Amino acid sequence: MAEDLNNDSSESDTFEVIDTNGPVQIIKDNGDHTFTLCENDLATILMSKNLKDTPVVVVSVAGAFRKGKSFLLDFILRYLTCEGRPGWMGDPEEELTGFKWRGGTNRETSGIWVWGQPFIRTNPVTGEKVAILLMDTQGTFDNQAIVRDSATIFALSTMLSSIQIYNISQQISEDDLQHLHLFTDYGRLAMQDDSSDSKTKPFQRLEFLIRDWAFEYEFELGATGGKNYLNKILAVSENQHEELQEVRHHINNCFENVGCFLLPYPGRTVASKPQFNGKISDMEDDFAKGIENLIPYFLHEDILQSKKIHGQTLKGKDLLYYFKSYVEIYQQ
Numbered sequence: 001m002a003e004d005l006n007n008d009s010s011e012s013d014t015f016e017v018i019d020t021n022g023p024v025q026i027i028k029d030n031g032d033h034t035f036t037l038c039e040n041d042l043a044t045i046l047m048s049k050n051l052k053d054t055p056v057v058v059v060s061v062a063g064a065f066r067k068g069k070s071f072l073l074d075f076i077l078r079y080l081t082c083e084g085r086p087g088w089m090g091d092p093e094e095e096l097t098g099f100k101w102r103g104g105t106n107r108e109t110s111g112i113w114v115w116g117q118p119f120i121r122t123n124p125v126t127g128e129k130v131a132i133l134l135m136d137t138q139g140t141f142d143n144q145a146i147v148r149d150s151a152t153i154f155a156l157s158t159m160l161s162s163i164q165i166y167n168i169s170q171q172i173s174e175d176d177l178q179h180l181h182l183f184t185d186y187g188r189l190a191m192q193d194d195s196s197d198s199k200t201k202p203f204q205r206l207e208f209l210i211r212d213w214a215f216e217y218e219f220e221l222g223a224t225g226g227k228n229y230l231n232k233i234l235a236v237s238e239n240q241h242e243e244l245q246e247v248r249h250h251i252n253n254c255f256e257n258v259g260c261f262l263l264p265y266p267g268r269t270v271a272s273k274p275q276f277n278g279k280i281s282d283m284e285d286d287f288a289k290g291i292e293n294l295i296p297y298f299l300h301e302d303i304l305q306s307k308k309i310h311g312q313t314l315k316g317k318d319l320l321y322y323f324k325s326y327v328e329i330y331q332q
């Protein structure tokens with residue numbers, strides 16, 4: 001496998017030209033419960049000069065559909081574009097663009113998309129230069145998806161990201177944890193490598209992001225309240241049903257780091273007005289403040305970690321290799 005990874009593909013100049021100044025679909029949902037890798041388009045991005053030999057940080061957002069995942073990614077885009085400088089949130093009257101997002105009861109994102117342009121950063125602590133890639137996923141369990149489709153998308157995005165943001169509405173339910181268990185198991189089994197040290201956890205960072213958090217009087221908004229809330233939810237006790245204990249052990253055994261951030265309700269305009277176009281002036285103040293705090297918590301340069309599989313840091317070309325091999329597993 002290592003040999004394959006180091007193979008310098010000389011194909012990099014032969015891809016069909018695509019526009020990478022925006023969202024690019026890399027996994028297509030064929031509508032018949034199968035998925036196809038858009039290999040040419042993914043290769044155009046991952047084999048580009050900026051990415052091919054640079055360690056990659058892959059930021060993914062996954063979870064139920066129509067819960068503001070793509071919307072959040074568009075603020076992450078603003079943060080990265082402005083390099084986190086003060087005022088990065090932008091003009092309060094500006095329309096929010098980037099990955100497609102919208103209200104209504106239909107899903108907007110299908111398959112998996114990435115932002116065509118990586119963001120190059122240097123971690124000031126480790127000195128490592130990395131390329132950040134943003135990944136948007138189709139909502140799990142929407143009315144068109146069966147469990148297996150959801151599991152495939154969630155598993156692939158977890159396997160191929162270094163930060164998986166699990167976007168959840170209101171609070172973490174046992175169902176959310178069960179789904180996470182099922183979906184990550186689907187991934188863990190697929191990527192099992194007998195030669196790797198069994199102590200290495202298969203995935204890196206998992207962040208629960210709770211939207212419309214209403215119990216501020218119990219756990220404060222933000223990362224500290226989130227951490228305390230998560231500790232309560234993930235605590236294992238002897239009088240818990242065996243299944244509940246197992247889910248909790250599984251999460252701790254699968255991810256190196258697990259965090260949680262509590263974001264308040266954005267207000268009625270954001271939640272339910274069809275005319276809403278993403279203007280900050282239409283959001284409740286503490287929601288906008290929450291977004292402003294949340295993104296540096298996820299993505300501050302000091303904490304960026306490149307993607308590793310079986311302990312090995314992945315460069316753009318290696319990520320392409322893993323995309324191909326993991327998608328193949330689910331096509332069988």
Ligand code: GDP
Binds near residue numbers: 068103108271
């Ligand atoms: P996705 O399917 O998860 O990607 O959801 P979208 O990003 O397309 O957003 C779906 C809808 O949720 C849009 O109408 C947004 O205005 C709205 N929205 C964004 N953030 C939040 C939030 O934190 N809470 C609620 N209730 N709605 C939100």
Ligand code: MG
Binds near residue numbers: 136
């Ligand atoms: Mg979406």
